[in-house]
Amino acid sequence: MTELTIGAMARATGVTASALRFYDDCGLLPPARVDPVTGYRYYAEEQCERAVSIRRLREIGVPLEGVGRILGGDSAAAAQLLDDHVRDLQQRARAAAVVAAAIKQGLSGVVLSGLALADAVGQVRSAAAVDGEFPVLTGIFIEAESSSLTLTATDRYRLSTRTLVPRQGANTWAAVVAAEELAAVDDWLRQIDEVSLSTEAGFLVLAADGTERRCPLIDEPFPDYRAVLAGLATVRTRVLVQREALIAVTDGTPLVLSIAESGLTVRDSSGTRQLPATISGPPIDIGFAPEVLRPALAGAVGPDVMLDISAADQPVAVRSATDGDLTTLVMPIQLP
Template identity: 55%
Template sequence: MAESDGLITIGVLARASGLTASALRFYDDCGLLVPARVDPLTGYRYYTEAQRERAALIRRLRAIEMPLDSISEILSGDTGRAERLLDEHVGELQRRALEATLVAERIKQSLGVGSMSDRVALPAALLAEAFEQVRAAAADSREIPILAGILLEASANSLTLTATDRYRLSTRTVVSRDRQGSDWSLVVDTGELAPIIAWLRQLDEIIATPTDQGLLLAGDGTERHCRVIDEPFPDYRAVLSALAPVRTRVVTARTPLLTLLESSSPTVRFEVDHTGLTVTGSNQRNHLPATVTGADIELAFNITTLLPAVHTALGPDLMLDIAAPDLPIVLRSATDGDLTTLAMPTWQSTD
């Protein structure tokens, strides 16, 4: 009778949807998936073909631990509400997973196992500053995922942070207050760093620890977990060691140069001679006093490459080491060499 009516039995629906017959009976009792017909004599449940999709969707939602009342709302047909419920549920799952990870790491630490012994204690404000400075050289896009990360290397008594988008490269070393365990390195994803940097600025000291899930930062009784990118980072040391000899060195005040760059055109031109540094952009030429050592030289930059490098530089005076108009220049503080940034010019002299 059921087949002639176009109905299927509970057993057929169970096999088609991946649910058990007992689960289907439960969903009937709670009103989530009510049979199309129940035989009044035998109590057998029969379903329509259209209910297969609903049953399969219920199975998938239960597989991610979605509560029954939320499933009922999702199946009600309000797509906007369904999207919000799913996003909220996934967010809660992620929070619980992170909490479980932190608890597990504490337990491993108490048992003396795992990687919790590999840890670095740092001034939190200095780490926040280093993150802020170095991430300016990381890529904005995810075309090459590893270039959207910051390489952290713990060795000796320091932590070195490095980022590059192929046009810029920034590296800074922060001296640690204390360090335990072996050397380690990982690449932190910059996509979620903004709230972590703000949090670090509120603390005195931070403990950085590599874990199986990424980088754990702990301080003042609170913790944050940084997502990592599990890919090989470019060999930036090879880039630094292969730099050509410096042809011209320029030392100039950082603030006036930064002011000019912030109002400049997309491309800015530098002319360096014994009188100082002339900056041309937005149809304006401005001369800046500078101490120049070496040959006269001209070169140009894309403002999006040069401006972040100057903005994040340390100290009142900026040192520019120039090898050639078509090779990377090296930017450092004239008084503090902890931060080193490479910026690639875009224009080659025809001299």
């Protein structure tokens, strides 16, 4: 049996390594083997087809539960859902062929959807600093690789990182751009089909349809955010819940999530509500300020979010994945 590392699996299927970890954690795509010493994941070549199917279904907003039913093929309803989505995917494939034919030969920048880039900037920008005490923290760190484009922002108290799958990769590069500079080109990005990103002489160059926008770079090293993520305490409790359902009950204060085997209960000043959720790990009560949790949920991608909880007084990772992934760290509050 041919084995693929998680990086090779990502390149073969167009699903980022972090999204593959997400699908493993929620039980949708476990690796064929996990090294008991290193913890490295290894995938069978036969799993590529399932990974590609998951990516395509998630691109059109199918919830994780629906993806499992479709791929399992256990019911007529799943077959009907698959047929409906196949029609949509055929339309997307035709559009993708037109886009691919239009890409200019020799284009050196990383190419992706203008709308996808604008959305990603909006999703991480709220975590950037605004006071200017440390100029680099007012920026968004952009990392381009052959199979991914990652945007990260942090003000030392919050952290958001978003990974996208580009239409065309590029040589590896990284740069910090002021969040307000990227926000200034939001309207332009949303009006173009695709944009090429590259760096040149102290600027991030965004090119599309014969026009350019140049955003000056911040010439300071960005904090090692990966070390921050790696340094988080071990996840003890994990909650998978529909994003919109959780957003709908985050309007009261204080907000308390009671997580138990029986389900997810949300308590606030207006009462108590029960939400359907998939839960693993020990029960826990954890409090949040709605003005902190709600933006993290609103900016998430896809129909579902995963809450990785280590303790009631430790940062909670709010994770989601569709065409890449988004992770936002949210600090809980002390329970009354």
